[in-house]
Amino acid sequence: MTDSSTVNTDAQIPGVENGEHKPEEGKFDPTAAIMEHIADSHYWHLWGETSFPLPVILITDKGVDLFSSSKFNHGEDAYQSNHYTYKLIEDQVFAVDAAGAVDKEASSHVYDFSITKNVASTWISIIILLLIFTSVSSAYKKRIGKAPKGFQSLIEPIIIFVRDDIAIPNIGYKYAKFMPLLLTLFFFIWINNLLGLLPIFSRRS
DSSP states (O other): OOOGGGOOOGGGSTTEETTEEOOOTTSOOHHHHHHHHHOOOSEEEEETTEEEEOEEEEEETTEEEEEEGGGGTTTTSEEEOSSOEEEEETTEEEEEOTTSOBOHHHHTTEEEOOOOHHHHHHHHHHHHHHHHHHHHHHHHHHTTTSOOOTHHHHHHHHHHHIIIIIIHHHHOTTGGGGHHHHHHHHHHHHHHHHHHTSHHHHOOO
16 A cells, blocks of 8 residues: 655645756856847846837737837836737736726737837947948949948958858859858848847847
8 A cells, every 4th residue: 555645746846837947046057048148138237237128019900019128117016008018028018907907909900010128229230230331342443343341341251251162062053143242141140140149139128
């Protein structure tokens, strides 16, 4: 006869739910660390407890709501607009009722077009990309047939790498017309990876 008090089940083991072991408190959780770096946010974290609120743009069946994410007080408060009452829950905006519970019916009519951290980061990357391309393009036009100089000499080896090691081996003699697209994709990814090394770009609030 088996004593039920000695039988171990998942329900009796702390940190276990539905047969899956959860990380114990105080231990490093790689999933949480990764999500903290890649998850989107309506705030731009700067340092410590300092963060910059971003614009919230909501298109609803009753009209457009435009306000700062500071109205949410990092998810602590709800914001009453002319159309609905909103609350920030896990960095997502929901319409809520008077008791603060999510109103699924109202939320289904709310479309979030906010300028979140990922959107702002993408705009910054595009601006840097345009500055690089216009600067290098201008240098090539002014120094036709001459050796690269300054910032042009830094970027030219990358352009040659994309041409000789990516475009020509994979596309062939028609590579030239694809170079603008390949260079745009390459530099866009490269710039985003470099920005991701900076703490203010790789952390969320």
